Amino acid sequence: MLRFLVRRVSGAVVILLIISAVTFWLFYAIPRDPALMSCGKNCTPEALAQIRHNLGIDKPIPVQYWDWLVGIFAGREYSGYGFCHAPCLGYSFANREPVYGTIMDRLPLTLSLAFGSALVFLVLGIGAGMLAALKQGRFLDKLASSLSLIGSSLQIYFVGYIAMFLLVAKLGVLDQPSYTPLTQNPVSWASGMLLPCLTLAIIFTANYTRMTRSQLVEQLSEDYVRTARAKGLSRANVFFRFAWRGAMGPIVTVFGIDLGTLFGGAIITETTFSMQGIGRLAVDSVDKSDLPMLLGVTLLSAGAIVFLNVLVDAVYALIDPRIRLA
């Protein structure tokens, strides 16, 4: 187990290094000068050079990349800003705020959205999938399958506005989506996040229904399930302790990937509901040529995906003892 973790985590770190280097290189492939953008109208060459120096972009690109890497682990000195403590992701080109602080400010919203919608789609998706598998070929199964087909064809940027139009503007049963920190006021946190979480969960619910159903149908036809039935175990026991346990593996894998993607910010959902999470931060940083911010967000998003993958593989071995971590 330990050897597995060490190997996978180091692999993940290498992937993150490559991704951040590619982002760095990509950024400088655009012929845009962030110093010129923040210098304004009456820009003198001296002022420009000073800004370049302050932003740390007067050095060759590999050196800049190295400085950035060192900053994450050891912190670094910024002329004009003072010392930036580890984990230092630098300062935004656009508003000169520390990147780490900005990301930490935006993260609670994104996490609320991720966990909120995950709760909805896990309960609804797996529940509907289980029902469909139990009632195979009957009305409930057909209903769940058709609904999930329609659900997976819907788009957040359409459903979100329709839902806001009907539920918020016309009927007034839900609040305009907004974010209040959970610690500040749990009730308005929940009422503000409800609609975005439900909308984001629709497409996932559809996928999880289909996946749960097909996995369970397959497991229920396995020999070991027949044996368990033949031994006279109760239906519930056979269903949950035998078939469901066998069906869980692939679902956990996909869930890990989905959760990782959600941690990196649901860009379209945040845009639709005008919420300022990690996803919006990423879009804005591309708009403003804000390299440090973009790097920070990319590192967070990719890191979430990569490390959840490792975690999922480890969890997989706990669920399914046949899997050996080698």
Place this chain on the structure above:
Amino acid sequence: MTSPMPSTAPLPAVAEIGAVPPAPSAPSRSGSSRSPGRLAWLRFKRDRTGVISAGVVIFFFVIAIGAPLIAKLYGKNPYTTYASSRPELLNAFSYPAGPKGGMSSEFWFGIEPQLGRDVFTFLLYGIRTSLGIATAATLLTTVLGVVIGVVAGYLGGRTDYFVGRVIDILLSFPSTLFFIAFMPVVYGVFVAPNDNIPTGLRATALILVLSAFGWAAMARLLRGQVLGLREREFVDAAKVTGASPRRIVFKELLPNLWTPIIIQSTLLLPTFVTTEAGLAFLGVGIIDPTPDWGVMIQRGAQFYTQDITFMLFPGLSMVIFVLAFNLLGDSVRDALDPKSKR
């Protein structure tokens, strides 16, 4: 010759039949000798959902291709702001004066709020743009994925390892973020920073970026398939008779790969349609005034509380198209590969 795996033995034979036209020597009662393609077609024809959804999908492609002709017969175009010459079309708040978004016998799907363009032709041309980009991206992705996957699987060794790692990295890159970050780079290569970006370039950049990211899944799938096929007797036989690698890839391997290739690309097209529209919605893909599904949704989002009708046309038509295409994809999979379980 004994086959160690009798269950998998018929596959190469099936591929052979596919290459040869129905044997004339067979005393011909129609249908006594059927190619796999014909069998799949017969299975597909019996699937009513599949046939209906194929009709819907074809309808969308026909109106996309025929958009200029339809617009000519209908007598309007998606660019003219009809309200500027006829201010009575919009009310004092720049919303359509008529009920239901200004739908009338003249403007079938109503008038766009604020600018007063014709919704019907805007939607037609929008479907044309979106489907064009998605189709081109699907074709390019498929070609890239097939070539890279087959080469990696067939050559094996270091190439395979390298391709495998590239695929790993691509798949762990957050995709929407990747698209957003990459688009300005592609523009930057062709256009000076402050110049306008021509629509053709935007479309080309979209196709390139979507394909650059999309090939990984296809390549991984095909690599796995080729790894299995490579060790089979018919490939060995071809090698022994002195076939070139080129012949082995195109004549021996590829005929066995058509089913996964077709299935995977039917999954790709609807995702590209929705991704392309999503990027336009975010303002990084196709932008106004070029008609596009995503541009329409973005426009609709600006005044959805006042005039939801405008939003319904692009939204519903996209849902219908994606649903029909997904159903069609399922039917095609069932027809090509009847053993597969859903």
